[in-house]
Amino acid sequence: MNITLRVWRQKGKDDEGRMVSYQVEDVSQDMSFLEMLDVLNEKLTVAGEDPIAFDHDCREGICGACGVVINGIAHGPEVTTTCQLHMRSFKDGDTIDVEPWRAKAFPVIKDLVVDRGSLDRIIQAGGYISAPTGTAPDAHAVPVPKTDADRAFDAATCIGCGACVAACPNASGMLFTAAKVTHLGMLPQGQPERAARVVKMVNQHDEEDFGGCTNIGECAAVCPKGIPLDTISQLNKDLLGSLASGKM
Amino acid sequence: MTELYTEGAPIQDEKAPDGPIAERWDKRRFSAKLVNPANRRKLSVIIVGTGLAGASAAATLGEAGYNVTSFCYQDSPRRAHSIAAQGGINAAKNYRNDGDSIYRLFYDTVKGGDFRSRESNVYRLSQVSVEIIDQCVAQGVPFAREYGGLLDNRSFGGVQVSRTFYARGQTGQQLLIGAYQALERQIAAGTVTMHTRHEMLELIVVDGKARGVIVRDMVTGEVESHFADAVVLASGGYGNVFFLSTNAMGCNVTATWRAHRKGALFANPCYTQIHPTCIPVSGDYQSKLTLMSESLRNDGRIWVPKEIGDDRDPRQIPEEERDYYLERAYPSFGNLVPRDIASRAAKNVCDEGRGVGPGGLGVYLDFADAIKRMGRPAVEAKYGNLFDMYQRITGENPYETPMRIYPAVHYTMGGLWVDYDLQSNIPGLFVTGEANFSDHGANRLGASALMQGLADGYFVLPNTINDYLSAGPFEKVDEDTPEAKEAAEAVRARIDKLLSINGSRTVDSFHKELGSIMWEYCGMERTEEGLYKAIDRIRGLRDEFWRDVKVTGVNEELNQTLERAGRVADFFELAELMCIDALHRRESCGGHFRAESQTEDGEALRHDDEFAYVAAWEFTGTGESPVLHKENLEYEYVEMKQRSYK
Numbered sequence: 001m002n003i004t005l006r007v008w009r010q011k012g013k014d015d016e017g018r019m020v021s022y023q024v025e026d027v028s029q030d031m032s033f034l035e036m037l038d039v040l041n042e043k044l045t046v047a048g049e050d051p052i053a054f055d056h057d058c059r060e061g062i063c064g065a066c067g068v069v070i071n072g073i074a075h076g077p078e079v080t081t082t083c084q085l086h087m088r089s090f091k092d093g094d095t096i097d098v099e100p101w102r103a104k105a106f107p108v109i110k111d112l113v114v115d116r117g118s119l120d121r122i123i124q125a126g127g128y129i130s131a132p133t134g135t136a137p138d139a140h141a142v143p144v145p146k147t148d149a150d151r152a153f154d155a156a157t158c159i160g161c162g163a164c165v166a167a168c169p170n171a172s173g174m175l176f177t178a179a180k181v182t183h184l185g186m187l188p189q190g191q192p193e194r195a196a197r198v199v200k201m202v203n204q205h206d207e208e209d210f211g212g213c214t215n216i217g218e219c220a221a222v223c224p225k226g227i228p229l230d231t232i233s234q235l236n237k238d239l240l241g242s243l244a245s246g247k248m
Numbered sequence: 249m250t251e252l253y254t255e256g257a258p259i260q261d262e263k264a265p266d267g268p269i270a271e272r273w274d275k276r277r278f279s280a281k282l283v284n285p286a287n288r289r290k291l292s293v294i295i296v297g298t299g300l301a302g303a304s305a306a307a308t309l310g311e312a313g314y315n316v317t318s319f320c321y322q323d324s325p326r327r328a329h330s331i332a333a334q335g336g337i338n339a340a341k342n343y344r345n346d347g348d349s350i351y352r353l354f355y356d357t358v359k360g361g362d363f364r365s366r367e368s369n370v371y372r373l374s375q376v377s378v379e380i381i382d383q384c385v386a387q388g389v390p391f392a393r394e395y396g397g398l399l400d401n402r403s404f405g406g407v408q409v410s411r412t413f414y415a416r417g418q419t420g421q422q423l424l425i426g427a428y429q430a431l432e433r434q435i436a437a438g439t440v441t442m443h444t445r446h447e448m449l450e451l452i453v454v455d456g457k458a459r460g461v462i463v464r465d466m467v468t469g470e471v472e473s474h475f476a477d478a479v480v481l482a483s484g485g486y487g488n489v490f491f492l493s494t495n496a497m498g499c500n501v502t503a504t505w506r507a508h509r510k511g512a513l514f515a516n517p518c519y520t521q522i523h524p525t526c527i528p529v530s531g532d533y534q535s536k537l538t539l540m541s542e543s544l545r546n547d548g549r550i551w552v553p554k555e556i557g558d559d560r561d562p563r564q565i566p567e568e569e570r571d572y573y574l575e576r577a578y579p580s581f582g583n584l585v586p587r588d589i590a591s592r593a594a595k596n597v598c599d600e601g602r603g604v605g606p607g608g609l610g611v612y613l614d615f616a617d618a619i620k621r622m623g624r625p626a627v628e629a630k631y632g633n634l635f636d637m638y639q640r641i642t643g644e645n646p647y648e649t650p651m652r653i654y655p656a657v658h659y660t661m662g663g664l665w666v667d668y669d670l671q672s673n674i675p676g677l678f679v680t681g682e683a684n685f686s687d688h689g690a691n692r693l694g695a696s697a698l699m700q701g702l703a704d705g706y707f708v709l710p711n712t713i714n715d716y717l718s719a720g721p722f723e724k725v726d727e728d729t730p731e732a733k734e735a736a737e738a739v740r741a742r743i744d745k746l747l748s749i750n751g752s753r754t755v756d757s758f759h760k761e762l763g764s765i766m767w768e769y770c771g772m773e774r775t776e777e778g779l780y781k782a783i784d785r786i787r788g789l790r791d792e793f794w795r796d797v798k799v800t801g802v803n804e805e806l807n808q809t810l811e812r813a814g815r816v817a818d819f820f821e822l823a824e825l826m827c828i829d830a831l832h833r834r835e836s837c838g839g840h841f842r843a844e845s846q847t848e849d850g851e852a853l854r855h856d857d858e859f860a861y862v863a864a865w866e867f868t869g870t871g872e873s874p875v876l877h878k879e880n881l882e883y884e885y886v887e888m889k890q891r892s893y894k
Contacts, residue, residue: 136386143397
């Protein structure tokens with residue numbers, strides 16, 4: 001099939017960007033979206049033009065590196081990562097708009113590549129359990145109810161891609177933050193730091209210029225790992241409890 | 249043949265203690281010199297790579313109080329390729345009461361590696377495995393649990409016990425997030441300085457010691473020099489030399505190859521693991537291959553039609569016309585034979601013309617029986633995410649029709665040579681995880697990569713690097729030190745060269761051609777004739793690359809083409825060494841299968857009298873004959889015999 005792409009091109013972080021149109025011919029429906037971009041980039045390179053820069057690495061939907069807004073939807077029409085989106089989701093003659101994540105907390109570096117360092121800094125603020133190497137008791141010392149372990153796991157599957165931020169009208173990073181708060185908060189090992197963790201992480205989130213959460217739910221709707229929206233309720237509950245108890 | 253390499257002096261691992269094997273690690277920890285906590289903050293360590301082996305080491309050394317500087321090419325340390333490991337991590341906990349023990353894990357790993365690994369290292373790995381699970385649970389890694397709240401286990405290939413801990417099909421992700429969080433905690437504490445989007449392009453060696461690295465800031469193009477008392481490479485494997493592999497797109501050999509060029513020996517480069525269960529190739533545009541976890545072989549049954557050319561819908565082929573070839577040939581291990589054996593068996597049935605799917609390059613992995621036995625919900629709970637991934641990529645529903653799978657390059661057992669302390673032959677250069685060669689011999693067992701990465705990073709390196717650092721801090725070096733200046737200039741010159749060729753072929757077109765040469769001649773089956781041909785073609789292609797590659801843009805910006813060009817240039821040199829290594833090893837062992845050396849029923853035939861050694865190669869110049877140094881392997885505890893999984 002033949003596709004028209006309109007892609008955001010921006011030379012550097014301080015340059016102005018614009019949408020540029022490209023024709024991509026003979027696209028196979030078994031190609032992934034990124035493989036379609038590879039084919040276009042090969043063509044651009046041979047023509048001596050600058051290929052389109054985009055982040056990607058594992059190409060199996062787990063590293064969280066890739067992610068672009070496709071026709072206005074973070075990661076495009078299927079609920080998955082951009083690398084796992086295949087061209088069978090489009091049809092011959094389609095025009096597809098491709099843009100970077102847009103959020104104040106994610107400045108554009110080049111074309112479709114953004115700086116997501118703000119997410120790492122939220123983790124640095126408290127998204128961990130302090131368990132220095134060598135200090136651990138036997139793994140079976142504390143049984144964890146299966147339902148708690150499963151809920152922790154579901155939240156822990158967050159890949160840190162940032163689609164939740166890109167989809168949110170407020171560019172809030174609350175689903176990302178809540179996923180970590182829920183993951184660690186559901187486990188007995190996470191209890192000692194639970195009250196302080198949520199406060200520190202939310203403070204850092206705000207400092208990074210993410211917007212506030214107004215419970216719209218666009219984040220969970222595009223999350224490729226299906227992080228449930230109720231993790232944000234969990235975060236709010238923990239936050240209120242923490243502030244009320246003064247334990248942070 | 250003789251002109252391809254020369255033989256130098258043998259080497260040996262001088263750090264491995266002797267005495268009873270169970271006491272060796274204790275003995276080494278006691279003999280290794282310590283650094284007192286107050287002195288640690290005066291010592292600095294550079295760590296390249298933030299996968300399991302790098303992030304765990306950075307976090308642990310940071311906790312210990314060293315000054316750590318860490319680099320990764322990704323935009324966040326959390327994205328390193330360990331994240332993609334699916335199935336699990338082995339540990340000799342014997343929580344199943346099924347006869348497992350440290351000794352059995354040791355035995356299985358030595359045997360699985362086809363008697364080409366070191367007994368002392370493997371025993372230590374098995375001992376430490378137990379602590380890893382404890383550590384990860386304490387960090388909040390949400391391993392799968394049973395209703396009683398205790399940890400669940402499953403089986404992997406090459407073993408008859410259940411010792412694999414897992415977190416659904418995302419074990420690597422969960423373990424890496426654990427290590428990443430520990431690392432971020434140290435970054436916040438100020439003990440670790442993290443540089444993301446930085447790629448190591450050269451090692452700085454001063455007075456024979458590793459003292460720093462040259463890195464390129466991938467956003468600004470700036471070439472920076474960083475210095476330390478020791479350098480740790482945890483930069484992963486080199487499977488992407490084949491272009492198509494299950495590795496992430498950015499995985500590369502550059503860090504270890506640049507160290508090799510500076511004198512570090514490269515051991516057993518031809519030992520490549522081809523994973524039996526990957527999604528088959530669908531077209532020329534294909535950029536990578538996706539693994540389907542080995543854990544699927546717990547319940548899925550592998551088969552092809554008995555008749556050549558039977559292209560019926562698999563569901564229409566009656567039971568008696570199917571060949572469950574692994575169950576037939578290996579009744580005691582069945583579908584759970586080690587990876588090298590399962591891969592070659594798949595290749596053999598496809599070579600016979602009984603392969604399925606486009607091009608006949610595939611075999612079925614069928615869950616119909618498992619669904620009948622356990623019910624669909626149970627299969628979904630166990631493998632749901634893998635089935636979804638399969639359906640997304642192929643457009644087929646594996647609950648209804650059998651999966652099609654084919655082997656793909658997955659892991660490289662070879663890597664930089666290290667001693668028992670994980671130190672290379674360059675003092676101060678340590679190598680951990682997949683980047684070193686040490687523990688898996690000629691074939692790695694499933695769920696052992698995560699075990700080794702974390703063993704090295706959490707427990708081994710932090711207890712051995714002190715022995716070296718206790719002599720520090722070493723003499724001050726900086727940008728003006730001649731060796732550092734020279735290294736930085738060499739990096740700049742190479743970048744300029746790549747940008748100035750302005751030829752007609754893209755980097756990827758060269759990489760794809762190199763990959764197809766390697767897959768054809770240095771893949772699942774190797775022959776003397778094919779390897780000679782490969783070496784010849786690699787040399788020709790490398791020359792063409794340096795004459796005709798087209799790298800657009802400039803250095804002073806984010807330039808992904810330039811990044812790839814540098815990596816592919818190093819792959820060319822590595823590829824040649826892999827072929828030379830494969831050619832010189834005139835035996836079959838594990839993942840290295842020489843067609844000339846097989847048993848009557850087509851199994852790998854080792855020649856222990858000639859080849860029971862580690863082949864450690866010394867670099868002498870691009871296109872020049874490398875020098876072979878042999879390290880003899882001795883087996884005191886496990887008797888060397890022909891592997892049998894029948």
